Amino acid sequence: MAGKFRIVIALISLFAVTACSRIHYVTVEKIRDSLPAQQVVAGFDIDDTVLFSSPGFYYGQFNQDGPGGSNKYGSSPLKSAVFWNDMNGQFDNFSIPKKSGRALIEMHKQRGDKIVFISARDSSKVNIVPKIITQCFGIQNPDVMLTSNPDKTSFIKARQVTIYYGDSDSDITAAQKVNARPIRVRRSHLSTNTYSYDKVGELGEEVLRDSEN
Numbered sequence: 757m758a759g760k761f762r763i764v765i766a767l768i769s770l771f772a773v774t775a776c777s778r779i780h781y782v783t784v785e786k787i788r789d790s791l792p793a794q795q796v797v798a799g800f801d802i803d804d805t806v807l808f809s810s811p812g813f814y815y816g817q818f819n820q821d822g823p824g825g826s827n828k829y830g831s832s833p834l835k836s837a838v839f840w841n842d843m844n845g846q847f848d849n850f851s852i853p854k855k856s857g858r859a860l861i862e863m864h865k866q867r868g869d870k871i872v873f874i875s876a877r878d879s880s881k882v883n884i885v886p887k888i889i890t891q892c893f894g895i896q897n898p899d900v901m902l903t904s905n906p907d908k909t910s911f912i913k914a915r916q917v918t919i920y921y922g923d924s925d926s927d928i929t930a931a932q933k934v935n936a937r938p939i940r941v942r943r944s945h946l947s948t949n950t951y952s953y954d955k956v957g958e959l960g961e962e963v964l965r966d967s968e969n
């Protein structure tokens with residue numbers, strides 16, 4: 757009986773190790789070493805990739821500052837132009853740059869690569885996102901696209917992005933559709949975003965190690 761038990765434990769351990777090792781982890785140094793000598797176009801998602809922006813999104817979704825304690829942005833805050841005006845125009849003052857995002861951007865800056873930001877956020881009349889990107893990452897006049905569309909495929913293609921960093925499953929699949937190299941950045945444990953994050957490391961993408969922060 758004890759022998760059988762040991763075999764079962766051994767099999768479970770083997771499966772666990774196999775499941776873990778399926779994930780292809782990389783570091784910033786490994787990515788740098790793998791890039792061609794010539795300059796590339798590096799594309800970055802924004803939310804949960806380079807900025808920890810959950811505070812603003814959390815307020816947007818869960819505030820009780822409307823009439824009678826309701827949400828001031830209505831029942832579908834992410835469809836509210838007022839929300840996006842506040843998010844893009846004010847709340848990013850409270851977004852925190854991710855260490856991993858800084859390290860990635862720094863690496864591409866040192867190589868002289870072109871850096872573009874492609875976010876699925878809705879566009880808005882007021883927009884401080886480029887200013888925040890400049891402040892956090894030292895990029896002057898950053899190329900920031902707010903696509904208002906979760907499918908970034910055509911935007912990644914239009915900017916001729918060759919390597920694309922994102923946290924969502926949809927970031928990875930969009931890059932793959934146009935043969936850009938997708939790198940997964942992990943969300944912070946404090947992120948309030950649960951959308952499109954079921955297949956980390958399972959889509960054939962590389963995963964940046966310790967990229968939660």
Ligand SMILES: [Mg+2]
Nearest residue numbers: 801803804923
């Ligand atoms: Mg994101």
